[in-house]
Amino acid sequence: MGRCFNHKFVLNFCNLLFLLCGMLLIVAGCYLYTDNKRILLSRLLAAPSEQLNSLPQPLLYYISLGLAIAGFVAVLASMLGFWASCLHTYCFLSVYFLCVVVLLLAESVICLAITLWPHCLGISLDEGQMVKALQRNYGVPGQEQFTNAMDLAQTRFGCCGMRSSLDYDTSLWRLQSYGQRNWPVPLSCCVLANAPQPLAFLDPKPANESQCQSLERPVYERERYTEACLEHLDAWYREQYGIFLVASLVLALVEFSVLLGIILTCTGIASRRARLDNRSQTAGGFSQKARRRGTAKSRQALVDNIYESEVQLRGNAQGGGMCLGAASRHVSSEDFKELYVQPRDLYKQRHNTTFKPIASDYQTPTRSYLV
Numbered sequence: 001m002g003r004c005f006n007h008k009f010v011l012n013f014c015n016l017l018f019l020l021c022g023m024l025l026i027v028a029g030c031y032l033y034t035d036n037k038r039i040l041l042s043r044l045l046a047a048p049s050e051q052l053n054s055l056p057q058p059l060l061y062y063i064s065l066g067l068a069i070a071g072f073v074a075v076l077a078s079m080l081g082f083w084a085s086c087l088h089t090y091c092f093l094s095v096y097f098l099c100v101v102v103l104l105l106a107e108s109v110i111c112l113a114i115t116l117w118p119h120c121l122g123i124s125l126d127e128g129q130m131v132k133a134l135q136r137n138y139g140v141p142g143q144e145q146f147t148n149a150m151d152l153a154q155t156r157f158g159c160c161g162m163r164s165s166l167d168y169d170t171s172l173w174r175l176q177s178y179g180q181r182n183w184p185v186p187l188s189c190c191v192l193a194n195a196p197q198p199l200a201f202l203d204p205k206p207a208n209e210s211q212c213q214s215l216e217r218p219v220y221e222r223e224r225y226t227e228a229c230l231e232h233l234d235a236w237y238r239e240q241y242g243i244f245l246v247a248s249l250v251l252a253l254v255e256f257s258v259l260l261g262i263i264l265t266c267t268g269i270a271s272r273r274a275r276l277d278n279r280s281q282t283a284g285g286f287s288q289k290a291r292r293r294g295t296a297k298s299r300q301a302l303v304d305n306i307y308e309s310e311v312q313l314r315g316n317a318q319g320g321g322m323c324l325g326a327a328s329r330h331v332s333s334e335d336f337k338e339l340y341v342q343p344r345d346l347y348k349q350r351h352n353t354t355f356k357p358i359a360s361d362y363q364t365p366t367r368s369y370l371v
Contacts, residue, residue, distance in 0.1 A: 011081070011258075011261035011262065013261075014081075017257065018074060018078040019078035021254050022070075023071065025068070026067075026072060029070075029071060030064075030068060033068070037152060038060060038240075039057075039061050040152055041060075041153060041233075042060035042061075042063075043059070043146055044233055045123050045125070047134075048126065048129035053137075053146075058149070059123075070103070073103065074251075077100060080092070080096050081096045081100075081258065090266065100259055103255060125234050131163060134161065134162050134167055135168075135170055136172060138172075139172065139186075148201065150229075151186065151188035151202070153233060154186070155188050155195065155200055159228060160185055161185075162228060162229055165185045165225075168184065187205075190206035190225075193205050208223045
C-alpha cells in the first residue's frame with residue numbers, strides 16, 4: 001500500500017508540473033500575441049522566403065497561436081493524467097502515455113528543425129538575401145508590414161540598412177520614387193527627436209532632417225545611424241531562439257518526468273496484482289489444507305464410531321412399545337450375535353452349505369464367528 005501511494009504521489013506531482021507548464025504556455029502565447037513590436041520584427045526574418053513572406057501575418061503571430069494551442073493541449077493531457085491516476089488502470093495510463101509521447105515528439109521535431117535546418121522553415125539571415133529583400137520590398141505598395149518592420153528595426157537598434165545606408169541607393173523605394181526624390185535614406189534612419197515614444201517608427205521626426213539627408217558623410221555622420229541592422233537582427237533572433245529553446249527544454253524535462261511517473265505507476269500496479277495473486281493462492285492453499293484436515297477428522301470419527309466395541313443403547317419398552325423412560329444399558333457385540341446367526345442357520349438349512357461371512361457383514365476387533 002505504501003509503494004502504491006508513493007507511485008501515485010510521484011505521478012500526481014509530475015502531472016501538476018505538466019499542468020503548470022501548460023498554463024505557462026497559454027500565458028506566453030497570449031503575451032506574445034499582444035506584443036505587436038516583437039511580432040512585427042519577425043516579418044524581417046521571413047522576408048527572404050517567398051512562402052512565409054506571402055503570409056498575411058508575421059511568423060511570430062502563428063507561433064503565438066501555436067504556443068497557446070500547445071498549452072491548452074498540455075492542460076487537457078495533464079487533466080487526463082489526474083484522471084488516470086485516480087482510476088489506476090492500464091488503459092487510461094496507456095492513453096496518457098501516448099499523448100505525452102506525441103507532444104514530446106512534436107516539440108522535438110520543431111526544435112530540431114529550428115536548430116539544424118532553419119532554412120526548411122524559411123528562416124534565413126543571409127546577408128545577400130536580406131539586402132535583396134530590403135531593396136525589393138521596402139516602401140513598395142502592398143508591403144506595408146515589411147516597411148513598418150524595417151522602420152521599427154532602424155529606430156529600435158539605431159541602424160540604417162541591412163549592410164549600410166547605401167542599400168537604399170538601388171532600392172525600388174528610391175528608383176521608383178516611392179519616397180521623396182531628395183531623400184537618400186528613410187526618416188527612420190535619422191536620429192529622432194521623438195525616439196522615446198512607443199510608436200515613433202510610424203511617425204519619425206528627425207532632430208535635424210537636413211543634415212540627416214545630406215550626401216556628405218561628415219555632415220550626416222552625427223544625425224544619421226551608420227551601423228548595419230543585420231547584426232542587430234541576428235542577435236535579436238538568437239535571443240528569441242534562446243528563450244524558445246530554454247522553454248522547450250524545461251517542458252521536455254517535465255514530460256520525461258511524467259513518462260517516468262507513468263512507468264512507475266504501471267510497475268506498481270503489476271507488483272500489486274502479483275502480491276494479491278500470491279495472497280489469494282496462499283489463502284486457497286490454507287483453505288484446502290483445512291478442508292482436507294476436516295475431512296480426515298470426520299472420516300476418522302466415522303471409523304471410530306463404526307469400530308466402537310460398546311455403544312450405549314436405549315432399552316426396549318415392555319408390553320409392545322418403545323418407552324423413553326426405560327433405563328438404558330451397555331450392550332456388547334454379544335447382543336448382536338443372534339442377528340447374524342439366525343440368518344446363517346436358515347441359509348444352511350435351505351442350501352446345505354456352510355456360510356462364511358465377509359468382513360463387511362460383521363467384524364469386530366475382539367471376536368469373530370465361524371460356522
